[in-house]
Amino acid sequence: MKVAGVTGEDAEDRVRWRKLIGCVLCSALMCKAVDIPDLLDRASQRSDKLHSLSNMLALELVTIGRVTMPRPAMCHTSSLLTPNDKEQALQVSESTLMSLARSLLKAWQYPVGVLSNSANLLPHQSKASISNKLQELQEHSRNLEDGLDVLSGKMGPTAQILSTLPYRGGSDLGQDKMSKLINFNFLLSCLRRDSHKIDSFLKVLRCRAANMQPNLC
Amino acid sequence: MMKNDGGVRVFWLLLLFLLYTRGKSFSVPGKPTLTRCRSPEKETFTCWWEPGSDGGLPTTYKLYYRKEGSEKEYQCTDYHTGGKNSCFFNKNDTSIWVNYNITVVATNALGQALSDPLNIDVYFIVEPNPPENLNVTIQNDKGWPFLRASWDPPTKADTRSGWITLIYELRIKLEEEDEWEIHHVGQQKVFNIFGLQSGGTYVIQIRCKPDHGFWSEWSDDVQVVVPNYFPNKRSAWVLLMVFSGMVFLILSWLLHLNSRNLKHCILPPVPGPKIKGFDQKLHKSGKSVDAFKSLEVPDFPHHTFSKSEDFLVEYIEVYVPEEQELMLEKSNNLHNGCLKSESSVSDCDSGRGSCDSHTLLLDKSGHQTNTQDSQTDEQKHGEALQGENLAYTHQDMVSPDMSAGRVKTWPSVFSPLPQNRSTVDQTSSIEIAKQHCLSDSLLPSDFLTPYHSPPGHCTREHLGSNYWEFDFGNKQPHLTQPQTEACHQIQAHSEININTGVKAEPAAHKFPTPRSNEYVEVQRINEEDSVVLRPVASNYDKLFEMQQGEDYSRVKGVDSDNVLLLLQKEAMEEEMNMCPCEQLTDTTGAHYTRFARSPEKPTACTHPTPQPLEERVVNGYVDTATMFTMPPY
Numbered sequence: 001m002k003v004a005g006v007t008g009e010d011a012e013d014r015v016r017w018r019k020l021i022g023c024v025l026c027s028a029l030m031c032k033a034v035d036i037p038d039l040l041d042r043a044s045q046r047s048d049k050l051h052s053l054s055n056m057l058a059l060e061l062v063t064i065g066r067v068t069m070p071r072p073a074m075c076h077t078s079s080l081l082t083p084n085d086k087e088q089a090l091q092v093s094e095s096t097l098m099s100l101a102r103s104l105l106k107a108w109q110y111p112v113g114v115l116s117n118s119a120n121l122l123p124h125q126s127k128a129s130i131s132n133k134l135q136e137l138q139e140h141s142r143n144l145e146d147g148l149d150v151l152s153g154k155m156g157p158t159a160q161i162l163s164t165l166p167y168r169g170g171s172d173l174g175q176d177k178m179s180k181l182i183n184f185n186f187l188l189s190c191l192r193r194d195s196h197k198i199d200s201f202l203k204v205l206r207c208r209a210a211n212m213q214p215n216l217c
Numbered sequence: 218m219m220k221n222d223g224g225v226r227v228f229w230l231l232l233l234f235l236l237y238t239r240g241k242s243f244s245v246p247g248k249p250t251l252t253r254c255r256s257p258e259k260e261t262f263t264c265w266w267e268p269g270s271d272g273g274l275p276t277t278y279k280l281y282y283r284k285e286g287s288e289k290e291y292q293c294t295d296y297h298t299g300g301k302n303s304c305f306f307n308k309n310d311t312s313i314w315v316n317y318n319i320t321v322v323a324t325n326a327l328g329q330a331l332s333d334p335l336n337i338d339v340y341f342i343v344e345p346n347p348p349e350n351l352n353v354t355i356q357n358d359k360g361w362p363f364l365r366a367s368w369d370p371p372t373k374a375d376t377r378s379g380w381i382t383l384i385y386e387l388r389i390k391l392e393e394e395d396e397w398e399i400h401h402v403g404q405q406k407v408f409n410i411f412g413l414q415s416g417g418t419y420v421i422q423i424r425c426k427p428d429h430g431f432w433s434e435w436s437d438d439v440q441v442v443v444p445n446y447f448p449n450k451r452s453a454w455v456l457l458m459v460f461s462g463m464v465f466l467i468l469s470w471l472l473h474l475n476s477r478n479l480k481h482c483i484l485p486p487v488p489g490p491k492i493k494g495f496d497q498k499l500h501k502s503g504k505s506v507d508a509f510k511s512l513e514v515p516d517f518p519h520h521t522f523s524k525s526e527d528f529l530v531e532y533i534e535v536y537v538p539e540e541q542e543l544m545l546e547k548s549n550n551l552h553n554g555c556l557k558s559e560s561s562v563s564d565c566d567s568g569r570g571s572c573d574s575h576t577l578l579l580d581k582s583g584h585q586t587n588t589q590d591s592q593t594d595e596q597k598h599g600e601a602l603q604g605e606n607l608a609y610t611h612q613d614m615v616s617p618d619m620s621a622g623r624v625k626t627w628p629s630v631f632s633p634l635p636q637n638r639s640t641v642d643q644t645s646s647i648e649i650a651k652q653h654c655l656s657d658s659l660l661p662s663d664f665l666t667p668y669h670s671p672p673g674h675c676t677r678e679h680l681g682s683n684y685w686e687f688d689f690g691n692k693q694p695h696l697t698q699p700q701t702e703a704c705h706q707i708q709a710h711s712e713i714n715i716n717t718g719v720k721a722e723p724a725a726h727k728f729p730t731p732r733s734n735e736y737v738e739v740q741r742i743n744e745e746d747s748v749v750l751r752p753v754a755s756n757y758d759k760l761f762e763m764q765q766g767e768d769y770s771r772v773k774g775v776d777s778d779n780v781l782l783l784l785q786k787e788a789m790e791e792e793m794n795m796c797p798c799e800q801l802t803d804t805t806g807a808h809y810t811r812f813a814r815s816p817e818k819p820t821a822c823t824h825p826t827p828q829p830l831e832e833r834v835v836n837g838y839v840d841t842a843t844m845f846t847m848p849p850y
Contacts, residue, residue, distance in 0.1 A: 051429055055341075074286065084312040086260055086380045193314055196340045196429065200380070203428075207379025216404060217379050 012160070016080050018149060035065060039151050040206040045200050046144045047101075051195040053137045057130060058192045061185050070109050072102045075190030076167045077107050082197055094205055095158035102148045102203040107165035114171060115187055122184060144198075229326075244272040245328030249302075249321045251335040255344045258373040259313060259381050259427075262306050262339055263299035266321040279659075280304040285316035313339040338357040343430035345383060346371035348406075348423045356527065362446055364389075364410040368423050371433070382428045392418040416445045436549045689756060 005086035082100055083089035089097075118139055152159035173183035207217035247269020256262035268278060280293035293304035304319075317339075348368040356365050366387060374381050387408050388397040402408050402423075413419070419442075422435040470480070799823040 048428060055429060082314065084315060086375065089380065090378055122240055193338060193340065203382050204379040207377070217377055
């Protein structure tokens with residue numbers, strides 16, 4: 001399994017800035033620092049919600065017709081190597097898992113925006129609902145990203161590694177309606193899978209961290 | 218080899234010939250259909266397909282699949298684990314987050330058929346097995362039982378590592394019921410159920426679902442019997458009945474207590490007629506005359522009035538000089554009210570009857586009022602008499618409740634009144650009496666000027682009794698003692714100030730010529746405050762005749778000296794001349810006639826029969842030997 005890409009400097013700056021603020025606030029308010037299991041719990045809840053949204057979106061599009069959509073070769077995140085089964089997933093370290101999750105999440109930041117912008121142009125009857133869900137999804141994605149940044153700060157340097165997975169699909173999804181629909185569908189399926197990956201990684205991490213709560217895992 | 222090939226072909230031909238001769242048709246197999254694929258734990262999965270027609274020939278099915286990113290075709294290795302027409306992908310063959318392209322090929326002797334490809338990814342076909350080891354126990358919570366259900370996740374699902382996250386759902390129902398009660402449990406593996414029916418049998422089932430997957434099948438039933446924690450169902454009913462009965466009793470008792478109030482609230486009583494003396498029964502019986510009769514006052518003046526005017530009693534109020542007025546002022550103030558009624562000169566509603574009496578001398582002029590007002594002082598003095606009619610020498614009846622203390626007396630000087638009155642006899646029924654209040658404004662030169670005071674003047678008796686009001690003054694004009702003292706001595710010392718006016722002449726003209734009647738009544742009072750008298754009707758005599766044993770003085774006439782000539786009842790005519798001058802020139806300068814009771818104070822005037830006078834006076838009546846000057850007729 002290869003980890004590709006190096007984190008950008010701006011991302012590191014952002015993380016450092018957030019850490020600083022967090023420390024200052026906590027010390028000022030005499031608050032107790034939230035521990036990692038709680039953070040993971042919250043993160044997994046948010047990723048769960050994220051995946052649910054993408055799931056609903058994908059199912060909504062599929063109901064248009066029983067036409068089997070031709071699949072382009074690969075999702076833009078396919079280059080990221082991730083565990084494909086349970087044994088592999090359980091062998092990966094937590095930091096790596098966190099890094100993978102964060103990378104995937106970051107890779108989808110831009111495409112989700114593209115999807116959200118293109119939603120109103122879709123030749124679909126329920127494009128309003130799709131557009132709403134996409135906007136909600138975008139918000140959740142941002143929140144999760146920020147949370148994972150905080151988490152990764154507590155987990156070690158390996159967790160901070162972010163792989164760049166550039167999206168090369170372009171700002172629009174196609175020239176004509178059909179291609180737009182096909183590309184939209186394809187993107188949504190990729191998103192659906194990747195959000196599930198993120199959710200699974202975080203839940204594995206949660207169970208690994210919550211040794212004191214066997215009832216959860 | 219060639220022989221074998223030929224043999225196979227011959228075999229096949231023979232087979233076909235045989236089949237053909239049997240009448241069957243053979244065809245290529247129908248297209249199979251992949252129905253579903255499921256992964257119970259995200260580690261393995263199984264796919265099922267639906268075969269098409271077999272074409273009458275044995276058909277074999279094969280499943281081929283390709284993985285995403287590779288063109289290598291794999292074939293299913295396990296067609297049995299999942300049952301018929303299934304393919305089981307074991308752990309080695311299963312990859313998650315990888316797209317599978319699966320195809321089933323049906324092959325028979327004549328051909329093969331390919332199914333439509335199915336694209337699946339393991340992550341979204343997860344359907345776990347039902348939870349295992351469902352265990353329901355009965356626990357006790359302070360005597361109230363509850364069920365505790367516990368279970369285990371399906372065996373293969375690895376929830377420990379967090380690879381799969383399961384959420385559970387439990388459902389429960391009574392054995393005899395049809396509808397289930399579903400409880401969402403979450404990720405925990407223990408659940409408590411409360412609110413159980415005593416002695417009931419419950420059936421519980423459980424199922425689970427991965428966070429993003431399909432629900433499992435319901436587990437097997439678990440039955441549990443709840444013990445009878447209600448001692449007796451019937452006893453509960455008994456308790457309830459007793460309690461409600463008590464409540465009902467209390468409510469009815471309260472209602473009974475307040476029945477009257479409630480009745481008043483709900484059904485307010487209809488107000489009945491409130492006429493005093495009105496007898497409803499009589500009225501209902503139809504005899505309205507009788508019913509209304511009770512409303513009549515026996516001594517209503519109307520009746521008596523119309524009947525006999527001989528009940529007329531005239532009072533002359535004696536004028537009280539200035540000095541005595543002051544004393545009178547200090548008298549009982551109670552009588553003010555009586556006096557103030559003078560304003561209602563024309564009050565005819567008092568029912569005294571004197572309003573419409575023809576003998577009413579009331580002059581409704583303003584002058585009258587003035588004169589009346591000025592009498593307040595005198596009347597106060599008169600009222601100082603304690604409600605006793607005693608002093609009334611020839612009084613008239615009137616009603617006993619002279620609480621006002623009006624003095625009723627009479628000047629039998631004027632008109633001989635039936636002496637039917639004893640001091641005690643006040644309660645006799647009334648004869649009509651007129652009130653005459655002597656005006657203050659009576660000038661010394663005036664004469665006796667009684668005038669009629671309005672009935673309203675006297676508040677005590679509203680049934681038509683008229684009273685003479687008297688002002689009794691002490692002999693001494695400057696009497697400082699309370700008038701009461703003097704009042705009680707009325708009998709003894711009644712000083713009636715009678716003004717003999719010089720205007721007798723003019724007033725005299727107003728007097729009618731004397732007829733055979735002996736009595737005079739006051740007709741009216743003229744401007745000079747002089748009383749205009751006139752004789753009373755003849756029927757008056759009868760009344761007087763009835764009252765015997767009393768001495769009345771009748772007016773015989775008035776001589777030229779303005780002396781009122783009175784007669785004794787015994788028809789003895791005695792003319793007494795009073796020396797008014799002596800009286801007149803008394804200290805007060807007013808005209809007084811003194812009736813002395815005790816011999817100690819004989820009147821200054823000499824009269825022929827002092828003895829009789831005294832005797833009479835003892836009784837409190839004015840004897841005939843009263844000498845008043847009166848303007849001649």
